[in-house]
Amino acid sequence: xxxxxxxxxxxxxxxxxxxLKQTATLMLxxxxxxxxxxxxxxxxxxxxxxxxxxxxxxxxxxxALENSQENLRLHLADYANWDEAxxxxxxxxxxHWAWDKQNLGKSLFNNYQYEGVFVLSQxxxxxxxxxxxxxxxxxxxxxxxxxxxxxxxxxxxxxQGAAFTRLITIHNQPILxxxxxxxxxxxxxxxxxxxxxxxMIFVDKLTPxxxxxxxxEYEIQGLRTLPPEVASRRKDAMFLxxxxxxxxxxxxxxxxxxxxLSKVLPLLVLLMVVSVLxxxxxxxxxxxxxxxxxxxxxLLEQSRAALSASEQRFRDIxxxxxxxIWEANEAFELTxxxxxxxxxxxxxxxxWLGRRFTDFLVDNQxxxxxxxxxxxxxxxLTLSHCRYVSALGSQRYxxxxxxxxxxxxNAIGFRGSASDVTLEVExxxxxxxxxxxxxxxxxxxxxxxxxxxxxxxxxxxxxxxxLVMLSLDLTDFKLVNDIYGHGAGDKVLCEVAQRLHNCLxxxxxxxxxxxxxxxxxxxxxxxxxxxxTLCQLIIAVISEPFIVSGNxxxxxxxxxxxxxxxxxxTASDLLRYSDIALYEARNLGNNSFVLYQADMAxxxxxxxxxxxxxxxxxxxxxxxxxxxxxxxxxxxRINSVEALVRWLHPRHGLLMPDQFIPLAEESGIIxxxxxWVLVNACRDIGREFTHMSVSINISPMEFKDSDVITRIKNVxxxxxxxxxxxxxxxxENVTLCSPENAKAIMQELKTLGIRLLIDDFGTGYxxxxxxxxxxxxxxxxxKSFIFAMNDSQxxxxxxxxxxxxxKDYNLEVTAEGVETHEQLQQLIKYKCDIAQGYYIxxxxxxxxxxxxLHIIECNIEARCDAAL
Numbered sequence: 021x022x023x024x025x026x027x028x029x030x031x032x033x034x035x036x037x038x039x040l041k042q043t044a045t046l047m048l049x050x051x052x053x054x055x056x057x058x059x060x061x062x063x064x065x066x067x068x069x070x071x072x073x074x075x076x077x078x079x080x081x082x083x084a085l086e087n088s089q090e091n092l093r094l095h096l097a098d099y100a101n102w103d104e105a106x107x108x109x110x111x112x113x114x115x116h117w118a119w120d121k122q123n124l125g126k127s128l129f130n131n132y133q134y135e136g137v138f139v140l141s142q143x144x145x146x147x148x149x150x151x152x153x154x155x156x157x158x159x160x161x162x163x164x165x166x167x168x169x170x171x172x173x174x175x176x177x178x179x180q181g182a183a184f185t186r187l188i189t190i191h192n193q194p195i196l197x198x199x200x201x202x203x204x205x206x207x208x209x210x211x212x213x214x215x216x217x218x219x220m221i222f223v224d225k226l227t228p229x230x231x232x233x234x235x236x237e238y239e240i241q242g243l244r245t246l247p248p249e250v251a252s253r254r255k256d257a258m259f260l261x262x263x264x265x266x267x268x269x270x271x272x273x274x275x276x277x278x279x280x281l282s283k284v285l286p287l288l289v290l291l292m293v294v295s296v297l298x299x300x301x302x303x304x305x306x307x308x309x310x311x312x313x314x315x316x317x318x319l320l321e322q323s324r325a326a327l328s329a330s331e332q333r334f335r336d337i338x339x340x341x342x343x344x345i346w347e348a349n350e351a352f353e354l355t356x357x358x359x360x361x362x363x364x365x366x367x368x369x370x371x372w373l374g375r376r377f378t379d380f381l382v383d384n385q386x387x388x389x390x391x392x393x394x395x396x397x398x399x400x401l402t403l404s405h406c407r408y409v410s411a412l413g414s415q416r417y418x419x420x421x422x423x424x425x426x427x428x429x430n431a432i433g434f435r436g437s438a439s440d441v442t443l444e445v446e447x448x449x450x451x452x453x454x455x456x457x458x459x460x461x462x463x464x465x466x467x468x469x470x471x472x473x474x475x476x477x478x479x480x481x482x483x484x485x486x487l488v489m490l491s492l493d494l495t496d497f498k499l500v501n502d503i504y505g506h507g508a509g510d511k512v513l514c515e516v517a518q519r520l521h522n523c524l525x526x527x528x529x530x531x532x533x534x535x536x537x538x539x540x541x542x543x544x545x546x547x548x549x550x551x552x553t554l555c556q557l558i559i560a561v562i563s564e565p566f567i568v569s570g571n572x573x574x575x576x577x578x579x580x581x582x583x584x585x586x587x588x589x590t591a592s593d594l595l596r597y598s599d600i601a602l603y604e605a606r607n608l609g610n611n612s613f614v615l616y617q618a619d620m621a622x623x624x625x626x627x628x629x630x631x632x633x634x635x636x637x638x639x640x641x642x643x644x645x646x647x648x649x650x651x652x653x654x655x656x657r658i659n660s661v662e663a664l665v666r667w668l669h670p671r672h673g674l675l676m677p678d679q680f681i682p683l684a685e686e687s688g689i690i691x692x693x694x695x696w697v698l699v700n701a702c703r704d705i706g707r708e709f710t711h712m713s714v715s716i717n718i719s720p721m722e723f724k725d726s727d728v729i730t731r732i733k734n735v736x737x738x739x740x741x742x743x744x745x746x747x748x749x750x751x752e753n754v755t756l757c758s759p760e761n762a763k764a765i766m767q768e769l770k771t772l773g774i775r776l777l778i779d780d781f782g783t784g785y786x787x788x789x790x791x792x793x794x795x796x797x798x799x800x801x802x803k804s805f806i807f808a809m810n811d812s813q814x815x816x817x818x819x820x821x822x823x824x825x826x827k828d829y830n831l832e833v834t835a836e837g838v839e840t841h842e843q844l845q846q847l848i849k850y851k852c853d854i855a856q857g858y859y860i861x862x863x864x865x866x867x868x869x870x871x872x873l874h875i876i877e878c879n880i881e882a883r884c885d886a887a888l
Contacts, residue, residue, distance in 0.1 A: 043302045051295045073273060078258055080238040081269065085194075085260070088234065089185040092198045092224055095132060097183040099124065100200035100220045109139050109202050110218045113148040119155055128222070129153035133230060136163060136223030139202070142216065144169040160221065165190055172199045172221070181217055189262045192247055194226040235271060242272030347425075348434040352376050352392065355433075364440050366411030377434075382407040382415075388422070405445055416442040458532040460510055461517035469531035469539055473591040476543050477584060487543040488551050488583050491598035492520075492558070494536035495576035495610045500568060508568050512575070519561045539595075545583075548615060555579045555613035563611060578605040579613035587616050631687045633669070634680055638689070638696050643667050645700055646863035649876060650715070650834065650856045653848055658873060660713035660747065662856065663701035664863050665693070681719075690719045695731055702741035704866050715747035717779060720754035723762040729769065736772075743773035749800065751779050763794055770795045777834070782822060792829060799826050803837020803857070809846055816846060823850045 099105060104123065108114035118124040118139075128134045129152055138160045139148040149156035151163060161167045168188070175184060181201025188195050201217040226234065228244060235243025251257040251268035259266040344360040353376055357369045378385040384406045391401045401422040410416050422436040458465050464472065476487050494516065501509040513536065520530045520538060528542045540558075545551060558579060565572040580602030588594045601616040608614065637643055647661040667675040684690040697716055705714040722728045736743055748769070754762050766776055781799040801822055808815030819835070826833040835847050838857030847855055861869075861876050 047295070047298065047302065051292075054291055054295070074258055077240050077271060077273075080240060081235065081243070082260070084234050084238045084240075085187060085196075088224070088226075089187065089196055089198075092134075092196050092222055093183045093185045095128075095134075096185075096198040096200050096220060096222045099222075100183060100202050101205060102202075103204045103206075105220070106202050106204040109148065109220070110216070113139060115148065118148055119150070124148070125150060126153035133224065134222050135225045136160075136221070138221040138223070140169065140219040140221065142173070142219065144173065147218070164195075164223070168197070172197070173219070175199070176201060176217075176219060187260070187262045187267075189265045189267050192245055192267075194231065194245065194260075194262065194267050196224040196226065198222045198224075240271050242270075244270055246270050343437045343439040345437050346377065346435070348377050348436075349427075350432045352378065352388075352434060365408070365416075377436075380408055381420075382409065384420075391422070405441065416440060417445045418442075461514050461532050463517050463521075463538075464529060464531040466531065466533065469529065469541065470591055472529050473541055473594070476541070477589065477591060486546055486584065487541060488545045488554075488581055489594045489598045490540040490542070490555065490558070491533070491580045491582075491595070491602040492538040492540065493578050493602055493606065494562070495578060497536040497575055500573060500575075504568050504573075512566050512568060512573070515566060516562065516575075519564075520558065523557055523561050539598075551581055551583070551615065552613070555581065559611050559613065576610035578602060578608075578610070580605050580616065581613065582616040587618075630680070631683055631689065634667070634684060634687075634689055635692070637667055637669070638692050642669065643693075643696060645697065645704065645866070647704075647714075647866055647869045648856060648863040649861040649869065649873075650854050651860045651876075652854055653852060658861075658876060659711070660715060660854075661705070661869060662715045662717075662749075662863075663697060663705075664717075665697050685719055685721055690721060691727075691731070694718055694722060695735065698732065698735040699739060702735060702739040702746065705745070706739055706741040708866060708870055711745075713745040713747055713775075715749050715777060717749045720750055720762075723750070723754050723765050729765060732769065732774070733772070744775075747775040747777055747797075749777045749779035752781065766795045770797075777832075780836075782818075796831060798832030798834060798853075800834040800836050800856075806835055806837040806843055806847075806857070807839075809843055810840065819846070820850045823847075823852050827851070 104117070108117040109124070124137060124139075128137050128150065135152050136156075137150040138146055140146055140160060144160075146159040149158070149160070149163070151158075156163065161169060166188075172186075175186075176182075176199055181203060183198060183200035185196060185198040188197060199219055199221045202220050203217070224230075231245065232243050235241065246254075246257065246268040248266075248268060251259070257268050258270070259268045261267075344364055345358040346354055346361075347356040348354050353374055354372055355374075357372060359369075361367065361369055361372075372380065378388055381388075384403050387403065388401070403420045403422075405417045406420050408416055408418060418438045418440050420436060420438050422434060425433050425435050427433040457463065457468065473487075473489070497509065497512070500512055513532075516538070517530070517532065520540065524530060524540065524542070527544070528540065531539045531541075533539050542554060545554070559577055562575060562577040565574050567573075580598045580600065582588060582594050582597035582601060584594055587597050597616045597620075600620045601614045604620055605612040605614040644666055645663050646666060647663055649658045650660045650662060651657075652659045665677055667680055669675050681690070681693075684693045694716075701714050701716055705712050718728075732746075735741075736746070769776065775797040776795060778796055778799040780802040782802050782805060799822075801819060805815060805819050805822070809819060823833045832853045834854035834856055835843075835852050836856050838844055838847065838855045838859045840859060843857075844855055844859060861872075864872075
């Protein structure tokens with residue numbers, strides 16, 4: 021038996037490697053030579069066959085397109101060289117002849133799939149079009165997407181109007197276009213100049229389906245076009261020339277080497293089998309000699325690697341783990357500490373060698389000492405969250421594992437590990453804090469508020485169970501976020517929390533409900549007067565200015581209050597009733613507080629019922645429109661009306677807008693209501709009048725979302741109402757909430773041709789800056805200013821200045837609420853543009869406006885002439 025030592029390893033390994041290398045090199049060289057020879061032959065053959073196939077297919081495809089162009093040209097020539105076509109399409113287009121009698125109608129699409137049929141005047145204006153078998157309303161250039169009119173006209177002039185075709189590409193789609201002058205069959209007798217010829221154009225879009233069908237007719241399977249970016253990545257991409265563009269094409273090719281491979285592949289497989297068997301025969305001899313040597317070498321190397329890996333693994337764990345390891349003697353004195361100890365605790369190792377391990381811990385010494393005194397202690401002792409003090413004096417936590425061991429001298433010792441879990445403990449404490457507190461303000465959250473409230477309500481003492489709950493809602497806080505950013509808003513909320521906390525008793529609790537809403541629970545308050553005093557104190561504290569980014573910002577607060585046990589005995593009912601009272605406080609305005617009353621819940625229910633009934637009213641046509649005329653003073657006629665909505669309620673009778681519009685805005689129904697008014701007003705005015713404009717009120721809330729643009733576009737498209745005859749009236753408050761978004765929406769509406777008017781001008785909060793920067797077309801002076809003109813000279817002066825202001829900004833000025841002849845005379849004197857009011861006409865049905873329009877115009881015109 022031979023002894024395997026380290027000296028023999030290199031020699032044995034070298035002999036094994038030499039035998040294997042010699043055999044493998046010989047076999048691989050032979051196989052590679054044979055396989056590459058055959059592969060080169062196949063590739064060369066395949067390339068030649070593919071090249072031949074591409075040339076044949078491209079020839080067929082070119083021929084197919086030429087035939088398609090010739091057919092298109094012949095069809096166009098048949099229609100263009102026709103006496104009736106010349107008579108009905110040259111100077112004017114007889115739509116009855118062309119479409120109704122289907123002489124130039126949908127049959128061209130149904131029979132030949134011509135997507136576009138156009139008749140153009142010699143100057144390029146589209147007079148008649150049929151698009152995909154339907155009458156068209158767009159010009160030739162707009163439908164096609166490119167301007168080819170001048171090119172076609174020039175070519176026709178060169179060819180004396182004879183029909184010709186062109187292959188072009190638009191967005192990588194092949195398109196056949198044919199053009200011709202429309203002439204009678206006896207061309208010499210027409211007696212018109214070339215400039216008087218109308219032009220007929222046929223367009224055949226070679227869609228992917230039609231393009232593939234064209235290829236199938238010429239045995240080109242799967243014919244399709246390729247995007248240029250895809251074709252650029254192919255070296256053999258095939259293309260057609262279309263003017264200055266290229267049309268890259270592709271098709272399904274049969275494998276040209278399929279037959280060749282069926283004959284060569286068996287021979288190749290046989291050659292591979294022989295080569296592999298030959299290689300196996302040689303390798304078996306080499307492997308038999310090397311197997312024993314390889315096994316011994318492998319086992320030895322594996323043992324060495326395992327030992328080295330084990331040592332390295334232990335060393336890495338000790339040096340890089342977050343744990344530190346220690347050993348102690350029988351007296352529990354530390355004899356060895358790993359290198360991670362200083363990095364984690366900050367203490368030096370030499371300071372603790374020889375000291376008892378229990379001295380390191382702040383607590384748990386008794387637990388360890390008791391474990392050591394047991395006659396037969398367990399193998400392990402695990403302690404969690406043991407406190408110790410770092411070198412910097414901070415309190416930290418660790419988990420400790422102890423094990424009793426036998427030392428090399430047969431003495432008893434101990435070994436263990438310590439894992440620092442300070443972050444875990446602090447995170448758990450942080451989680452416990454956040455589970456009961458608001459992260460931003462540090463105030464108790466809903467969970468802690470619930471527990472506090474339940475404890476007070478379930479108290480056996482009647483004095484402790486009596487309490488008041490206040491629901492608070494900040495007003496104008498959203499403006500802080502919009503103007504100064506959410507970071508500034510968070511600072512304001514923190515200061516609000518501090519102010520609330522400072523004005524409450526130690527027994528009270530203030531919690532953050534969410535957003536800008538807070539809850540205050542104040543026990544042992546019995547008198548309503550004490551509740552009012554507390555609410556007034558809170559309002560006064562919150563109303564003091566806040567300093568935000570160096571600016572003073574004033575906020576308001578609304579408060580709803582509910583008492584226990586007078587109003588409710590449970591936490592959920594108290595919260596619900598205080599919310600109801602808060603809702604009523606919001607309706608009263610800023611800095612209001614309301615004590616819950618038993619009938620408030622009933623009012624909320626009634627309001628929700630009315631909200632549901634309004635939704636049904638929109639669907640069931642319980643709404644109707646009335647129209648109030650607007651008199652153009654300069655033109656002396658009624659050019660527009662304002663559409664006003666009314667609700668004929670089944671139980672409450674006729675409801676005016678101020679009775680349900682605020683409800684629609686608060687509940688979000690305003691969008692459906694506005695759409696209903698837009699559709700019906702545009703349809704009514706568009707059907708009955710050809711020149712009349714209609715103005716419609718639109719809520720400022722709808723300018724928070726650009727969806728209003730899409731909705732108005734859909735209404736105009738559905739009703740076919742011109743955008744230039746639509747006026748939208750919005751109040752000045754639209755400029756306060758998200759002004760940039762509102763401005764962008766108005767700009768797009770103006771681009772559509774829609775006019776924008778400021779309604780109730782003078783009663784809102786918009787500044788002159790917004791009047792100048794927003795794309796308004798006119799202003800409507802609120803009727804309160806017009807009413808006051810009868811008794812106040814200052815009111816007349818204000819109206820005159822408002823009209824002058826509108827003129828300075830090039831805005832059309834409308835005066836609302838004109839009810840007397842004297843008011844109209846003053847407005848004419850001040851050069852007002854439009855007058856509206858009961859003196860001009862009351863809101864009436866569309867039929868009444870139509871029937872009395874001429875009478876109203878004559879009466880008002882006579883009065884205006886008298887005034888002038």
